[in-house]
Amino acid sequence: MKMQQINSNNYVFESSVNIGYVHEGNQGIIIDAAIDKSAIRKVVRQLEEKNLPITHLFITHAHADHYGGAKYLKESYKVKIIAPTLEAAIIKHPVLEPTYLFSGNDPLDELRNKFLEGPPIEVDLTIDEGHYEIDGFNFEAIATPGHSYNQLALGINGTLFAADSYFGQKEILKHKIPYITSVDKTINSLEKLKSYSFDGSVPGHGPYEEDYLNTVEKNIEYHKELLHKVYCIIQDKQPVSHEDIVAELCEAMKVKADQLSMFLLFRTAVTAYLTALINKGNIEHYIQQFRWMFKIKEEEGA
Numbered sequence: 001m002k003m004q005q006i007n008s009n010n011y012v013f014e015s016s017v018n019i020g021y022v023h024e025g026n027q028g029i030i031i032d033a034a035i036d037k038s039a040i041r042k043v044v045r046q047l048e049e050k051n052l053p054i055t056h057l058f059i060t061h062a063h064a065d066h067y068g069g070a071k072y073l074k075e076s077y078k079v080k081i082i083a084p085t086l087e088a089a090i091i092k093h094p095v096l097e098p099t100y101l102f103s104g105n106d107p108l109d110e111l112r113n114k115f116l117e118g119p120p121i122e123v124d125l126t127i128d129e130g131h132y133e134i135d136g137f138n139f140e141a142i143a144t145p146g147h148s149y150n151q152l153a154l155g156i157n158g159t160l161f162a163a164d165s166y167f168g169q170k171e172i173l174k175h176k177i178p179y180i181t182s183v184d185k186t187i188n189s190l191e192k193l194k195s196y197s198f199d200g201s202v203p204g205h206g207p208y209e210e211d212y213l214n215t216v217e218k219n220i221e222y223h224k225e226l227l228h229k230v231y232c233i234i235q236d237k238q239p240v241s242h243e244d245i246v247a248e249l250c251e252a253m254k255v256k257a258d259q260l261s262m263f264l265l266f267r268t269a270v271t272a273y274l275t276a277l278i279n280k281g282n283i284e285h286y287i288q289q290f291r292w293m294f295k296i297k298e299e300e301g302a
C-alpha cells in the first residue's frame with residue numbers, strides 16, 4: 001500500500017480498498033479505514049514516518065472494507081470520527097449489514113465475518129450532503145446513494161474522494177455485477193458527479209485518475225447494460241421467478257458465488273435492477289404460488 005501524493009495536501013494509498021488522507025496544518029484526516037487493523041496500520045505507519053498528523057477519520061459508507069480499521073484508529077489515535085447519518089447507525093450496530101443482506105433474518109454465523117461486519121464503533125459527528133468547515137477542514141460532502149444508503153463522497157482541495165460511487169474500469173469488469181442497492185440512485189449519483197469539476201478522483205476501488213469522468217461514464221453505461229440484460233432475461237423466460245433471474249444473470253456474467261455471503265451480495269444487486277425496471281413501468285411483478293414472479297409489462301390497449 002504505497003503512499004502517493006496528489007497535491008500539496010492530499011494523498012492516496014492505493015490498494016484493493018483505497019485510503020485517502022488530507023493534511024491541514026497540525027491536523028490530518030484519513031478517509032476510510034480499510035478492512036481491519038493490520039490494513040490500516042500500513043497506512044498509519046507511513047504517515048508516522050513522514051510525521052504527518054492523524055486526528056480525524058471520515059467514513060464514506062458502512063461497508064466493512066471501509067470502516068473495519070476504525071476501532072483501531074479510535075483507540076490508538078483518538079481520532080474524531082465523521083460519517084454520514086444512517087451509515088453511522090450501521091457502523092455503531094454492524095450486525096445490521098449481514099441482517100439486511102439476509103432479508104432481515106438473524107444472520108447465520110458464517111455471515112458474521114469481517115467482510116460483512118466490522119468491529120462496532122461510535123461515530124463522533126454525523127453529517128449529510130453539504131459544505132462543511134470542520135476543525136480547519138473545508139470540504140464538500142456529496143450524497144452518492146445507490147451503492148450504500150447514504151454514502152457520501154468528499155470533495156476537498158480539488159480532489160474527489162468518490163467512495164464506491166463508481167469503480168475503476170478494470171475493477172468494474174472484475175466485479176462483473178457490482179454491489180448496488182438502487183440502480184436509479186447509482187446512476188443519478190454518477191450524473192451528479194459529472195456536474196462537478198475536480199482535478200482528479202479516487203474511487204474506493206480503482207486507480208486515482210485526473211480524467212475520471214470517462215470512467216464515471218463507463219460505469220453509467222455498464223449499469224445500463226446490466227439493466228438491459230435483466231430486461232432481456234425476463235423477456236426470454238417470462239414468467240420468471242426472482243430466484244431464476246438471479247441465477248440467470250449470475251450465470252450470464254460468470255460471477256463466482258460459492259459462498260452464501262457472496263450470493264447474497266449478488267442477489268441484492270440483481271434485485272436493484274429489477275426494482276428499477278418495476279419503477280420505470282417496464283415489467284410487472286406478482287406473487288404466484290408463493291414465488292415472486294416477473295414478466296414484461298404489456299402496453300395498454302395493445
Ligand SMILES: [Zn+2]
Pocket residue numbers: 061063066147148164204
Ligand atoms: Zn462499499
